[in-house]
Amino acid sequence: MIEPCVSSAEPRFQLDYPINESDFLAAGESASKTKKALQQLGLKPEVVKNSAIIVYEAAMNIVIHATSGRLKVIIVRDEVVIRAEDTGPGIPDIELAMQEGYSTAPHEIREMGFGAGMGLANMKHCSDELIVESEPGVGTILEARIHLGQKESPREIR
Amino acid sequence: MSGYVHSVTLDREKCQGCTNCIKRCPVEAIRVHDGKAKIIEERCIDCGECIRCCQNHAKIAVTDTLERISEFDYTIALPAPSFFGQFREEKDINKILHAFLLLGFDEVFEVALAAEVVSYVVSQYLATNEYKRPLISSACPAILRLLQMRFPDLLKQVAPILTPMEVAARLAKEGAAQKTGIPYDRIGAFFISPCPAKVTEVRQPLQIKKSAVDAVIGASTVYRDLVKQLSKLKGQDIVLQRATSRGIGWGYLTGESRAIGTPSTLSTGGIQNAIDIFEEIERGELQDIDFLEVQACTGGCVGGPLNIKNVFVARVNLKNMVTKYKTKDPYFSEDQLRKFDEEDQFRSTEVVEPRPIMALDDDVSKALVKMERIDAIAATLPGLDCGACGAPNCHALAEDIIRGVAFDTDCVIKLRERVKTLAEEILDLARKLPQTMADQKGTGHGQEEDISSA
Structure with a gap:
């Protein structure tokens, strides 16, 4: 399993969200809270987005897909690490799951406008590094990293 | 910050220091300190939500007055489309326009007419297909300011097209200058506004360098005088009314989308709805929508805080007028509209810049440390979000403490806890008696045992 490789000496900030099965509001809420926190840290709009x-x-x-899980957003000086751990069915073929349009979401989920098979592909697109490890029948761990890069010079506030 | 002037301000005399407004402000821009509300200037987007909810009428929008008419050689009133929704009995727009002349204006120009021009220009812009979906309406100035602060990444999706107010001022003043020979800068354009955000927009425009509007008068400021004039009206042989339902409909939500005529549109009103939808767009959703009509006020401009009538009553009133002027021929011909569009004169000239005022520190490491401390403080607060400290919620208080503008004892619950601890200590001390007396009262502290066991 992936070990968090962030040294504890640096200043860091962590957000922690428990996510439950079928809690459709949780995703939007945790994304919204994450956004607010990252904006307060003064990160670039693109990193925030x-x-x-x-x-x-x-x-x-x-x-x-899962029965329950946890989502952590860890921010250190030079990167944002998003770590999602769940207990659930796992992903049998990760390479296949990474392909755009591949989805195992049930019909009723698709009916709600989700599960179009773009999730993992989209995450890969938005991150600098994405690691997915999964054990079928046990669960999945996903870790995405976004490098902060050179900070923009602070814009003058009018 | 410096020079950022707002329309929404506080009447200190009337403010009772209650905490109603701090909880209603969608951008957490108000605090109550020293018994009075204080608007944090750089955070305020002039949406006017606090004007609506203040029971003491201590939140006011500073707008211009009719007295400013005397500063100009020639004046033109520019009533917003939503203004006509303020009339229940009077359904004839022409009469209302005539009443403006009796108020002392030399001319009256419907912003709804300019809205028809803007509708055309936007529809042509959409037809080019060279834009990121959805194109976001630029009409609501409070929304533009919300984007600057919270959704800087979406600013590039805002239509680079001027608002009907601005287009109306330009068309009206150019027309009057030609007709009368009076120099352009001696002509005053007075926008009759449903909202305070337009005042700020005119003073500090975002899409252009300088606004052509010279004064903004709140609808509520002019309403009573105008109604009086309405009853004095005699003949109105001259037809001043030129707008059709395409422009008049801009006064309520969905009117703008309908006027633009693109099939795939989304219309939304209210700041919270706007935030939800902007978050979806930021995640890359809603890309099947061509145009997003988005207003800070529920129901659109008829819901503006400076209007008189209830938003839904005003909507019905305005709808009646839309129906009435449906079959009217448009004032501007297709050729004229095309000319406006080709000349590009109603395009924005300035890039709307982000205003990243959310950041705790310019240095990410320092911001991280502050964030940690905020979280630690927030964990010790009761989480009641009662507002008694003057901040809208416990987390905002924690932020304020770190920003150095509040103390943890501002929290009444924390204060109570400290008083309790202190009281217990005092009681504890009070129970302690000098050794000479301790045994006698039977309230010794076990010193004897201690000594014997030692």
Whole structure:
């Protein structure tokens, strides 16, 4: 399993959201809270946006597929790490699951407008690194990293 | 910050220091300190929500007055489309327009007419297909300010097209200058506004360098005088009314979308709805929508805080007028509209910049430390979100403490806890008697045993 590799000496900030099965509001709420926190940290709009998307998609995957899970957003000086852990069916073929449009979401989920098979692909698109580890019948751990890069010079506030 | 002037301000005399407004402000821009509400200038988006909810009428929108007419050689009133929804009995727009002349204006120009021009320009812009979906309406200034603060990434999706108010001022003043020979800068354009955000927009425009509007008068400021003039009206042989339902409908939600005529539109009103939808768009959703009509007020401009009538009553009133002027021929021909569009004169000239005022510190490491401390403080607060400390909720108080503008003892619950601890200590001390007396009263502290066991 993936070990968190962030040294504890640096200043860091962590958000922690429990996500339950079928709690469709959880994804939007955790994405919204993440966004607010990252904006308060003064991160670049693009980093904020991408982090919110990953949080939303990762949470939605737990809501749709798993029985329960946890989502952590860890911010250190140079990167945002989003870590989602769940207990659930797991992903038998990760490579296949990463393909756009591949989905195992049931009909009623698709009816609600979710489960289009874009989640993992979208997360990969929004992150600098994405690692997914899964054990069928046990659960999945997903870790996405976004590098903060050079901070924009603070804009003058009018 | 410096020079950022707002329309929404506080009447200190009337403010009772209650905490109603701090909880209703959608951007958490109000605090109650020293018994009075205080608007944090750089956070306020002039939505006017606090004007609506203040029972003491201590929140006011500073707008201009009719006295400013005397500053100009020639004046034009520009009533917003929503203004006509304020009339229940009077269904004839032409009469209302004539009443403006009796108030002292030389001319009256319906903003609804300019809205028809804007509708055309936006529809042509959508037809190019060269934009990121959905295109966000630029009409509501409070929404633009919300985007600057909270959704900087979406600013590039805002239609680079001027508002009907601005277009109306330009068309009206150019027309009057031509007709009368009076220099352009001696002509005053007075917007009759449903909202305070328009006042701020005119003073500090975002899409252009300088507004053509010279004064903004709140609908409620002019309403009574106008109704009086309405009853004095005699003949109105001259037809001043030129707008059709396409422009008049802009006064309520969905009117703008209908006027633009693109099949895939989404219309939403109210700040919370706007925030929800912007969050969806930021996540890359709603890309099947071509145009987003988005207003800070529920129901659109008829719901503006400076209006008189209830939003839904005003909507019905305005709908009646839309029906009435449905078959009217448009004032501007298709050729004229095309000319306006090709000349590009109603396009924005300035880029709307983000205003990242949410950040705790310019340095991410320092911001991280502050964030940790905020979280630690928030964990010790009761989570009641009662507002008695003057901040809208416990988390906001924690932020204020870190920003150095509040103390943890501002929290009444925390204060109570401290008083309790203190009281217990005092009681404890009071029970302690000098050793000489302790045994006698039977309230010794076990010193004897201690000594014997030592």
